[in-house]
Amino acid sequence: MATIDAPNIKPSLWREGDPEKPTPVRPSKDIFRPEILDAIEKKMEEMSDELRTLSLDIHSHPELRFQETHAHDVMTTFVRKHGFEVQEHYLMDTAWLATFKHGSGGRTIGINSEMDALEGIGHACGHNLIGMSGIAVACAMKAAMEQFNISGTIQLLGTPGEEGGSGKVKLLEKGAYKDMDICLMCHPAPGPKGSVSISSCLALQRIAVEYFGHTAHAALSPWEGINALDAAVLAYTNVSALRQQLKPTVRVHGIFEGKDWATNIIPDYAKYLCYVRAPTRKEQEAAMERVMPCFEAAAIATGCKFKVTIYGKTHDLRQNKTLADEVAHIVSSRYGSIDTEYGISSASTDFGNVTYEMPALHPGYAIPTVPNGGNHTSAFTKAAATIEAHNATLDVSKALTATGIRTLLDDQFFSDVKKSFEEDKVSRETIS
Numbered sequence: 001m002a003t004i005d006a007p008n009i010k011p012s013l014w015r016e017g018d019p020e021k022p023t024p025v026r027p028s029k030d031i032f033r034p035e036i037l038d039a040i041e042k043k044m045e046e047m048s049d050e051l052r053t054l055s056l057d058i059h060s061h062p063e064l065r066f067q068e069t070h071a072h073d074v075m076t077t078f079v080r081k082h083g084f085e086v087q088e089h090y091l092m093d094t095a096w097l098a099t100f101k102h103g104s105g106g107r108t109i110g111i112n113s114e115m116d117a118l119e120g121i122g123h124a125c126g127h128n129l130i131g132m133s134g135i136a137v138a139c140a141m142k143a144a145m146e147q148f149n150i151s152g153t154i155q156l157l158g159t160p161g162e163e164g165g166s167g168k169v170k171l172l173e174k175g176a177y178k179d180m181d182i183c184l185m186c187h188p189a190p191g192p193k194g195s196v197s198i199s200s201c202l203a204l205q206r207i208a209v210e211y212f213g214h215t216a217h218a219a220l221s222p223w224e225g226i227n228a229l230d231a232a233v234l235a236y237t238n239v240s241a242l243r244q245q246l247k248p249t250v251r252v253h254g255i256f257e258g259k260d261w262a263t264n265i266i267p268d269y270a271k272y273l274c275y276v277r278a279p280t281r282k283e284q285e286a287a288m289e290r291v292m293p294c295f296e297a298a299a300i301a302t303g304c305k306f307k308v309t310i311y312g313k314t315h316d317l318r319q320n321k322t323l324a325d326e327v328a329h330i331v332s333s334r335y336g337s338i339d340t341e342y343g344i345s346s347a348s349t350d351f352g353n354v355t356y357e358m359p360a361l362h363p364g365y366a367i368p369t370v371p372n373g374g375n376h377t378s379a380f381t382k383a384a385a386t387i388e389a390h391n392a393t394l395d396v397s398k399a400l401t402a403t404g405i406r407t408l409l410d411d412q413f414f415s416d417v418k419k420s421f422e423e424d425k426v427s428r429e430t431i432s
Helices: 034-060 069-081 127-147 167-173 228-245 281-302 321-334 351-357 378-383 387-409 411-430
Strands: 085-087 096-102 108-114 152-159 182-184 187-189 195-197 203-212 251-258 269-278 305-314 337-339 364-366
Touching: 034 069, 034 127, 034 387, 069 085, 069 096, 069 127, 069 152, 096 127, 108 127, 108 387, 127 152, 127 187, 127 387, 152 167, 167 305, 167 351, 182 387, 187 387, 195 321, 203 228, 203 281, 228 251, 228 269, 228 281, 269 281, 281 305, 321 337, 321 387, 321 411, 364 387, 387 411
Parallel strands: 108 152, 108 182, 187 364, 195 337
Antiparallel strands: 085 096, 096 152, 195 364, 203 269, 203 305, 251 269
16 A cells, blocks of 8 residues: 655645635633643644654554554554553454553543554545544543543553454453443544534444355356356345335445356356445344345345355444533634534444443544545545644544543533433434
8 A cells, every 4th residue: 555645745625615714713611621621732732743643654554454563553652652551452453452540539531543444545534543533632631630630540442443344343342341431532524624523423234145156167058057146246236226215314335256256157156245324223224124135035036045144233323412512512612613414424433332332422523635535535545644634633632632531520511421321322212
């Protein structure tokens, strides 16, 4: 994968078709302990250069899911240097945990840092920025806890394999989140300059359908064969025909894989990799019931045997309203604006599963992009290395840090956080 020479990247549009507009500076109003937020800002400004160096290092060494050895090493070295107790290879080969405790008792704030890149196009989802943000939040929280003598614990979790690997789901199952009272992270995406999006995302189920047939000479005696590729193609077209009867908010998409294919041989093996997405977990499960018969029908029509493997289920984001309102208030008071249209509302993330287990927040935030250059494009890879993207990441990280500190200090606020989580749990259990 190509290394991006960040200094040569020219600033681009913040959203398709929109000129860059200056972000209005608003006076701070009714911010909880504004002196603490001032200290957080100062700490991040002091660390900005070394955080950017770390981000560009990760960006220049893109690693695929569960292979993030370089990112693991440089990130654990960084946080250890800043006074955290570090557990390398925590529960998974490339996961890690950095912990800081101050005072007596107190709550535990969880923070996530992602690390993995995408095949062929590197950090086209900006995980170098997400990784940097988690570290920035943890370090700024640590500084505030020491300066203002705030009791509590920080658990910064390095989470591998978000892109197609459901790394956080695996870490959840292994107990990595069990001690956290809340968990925080953020994610870059296209959007208006200075905007932060508190949207949800799509629930996702990954499916692999394997078809098994029989080879034959494609010209001499094709009737002797059973065509596995035909079965996969029929499954694909069955799904395409079904789309008209699915809700407009449902997404079903996939690709083919094979082995030992040749034009003059009837394929005896083909794989159809399929994703089914919907706005909520229940809607996704309902869509799955419609999609699954498409696979069996293709096998029956072609005479193939088939095997369905269901894996990597991730849920929609259940953004905690109390945490979201606090971040929104801080952002709109000091850094930019809040929107509901952009962010990652039509994408998916394994952090959704975390939000089903505990109060959590995963805001999206805007970084500069070119037209048609959103997440999972080579243009977004370049955007993730710009200074504008770096500065936008620090701004949302400041708001997340201040929200984490309030969770430690303000008992009523934390009570409201838990109440929001329970109310949301009831609502999602009753929504059909």
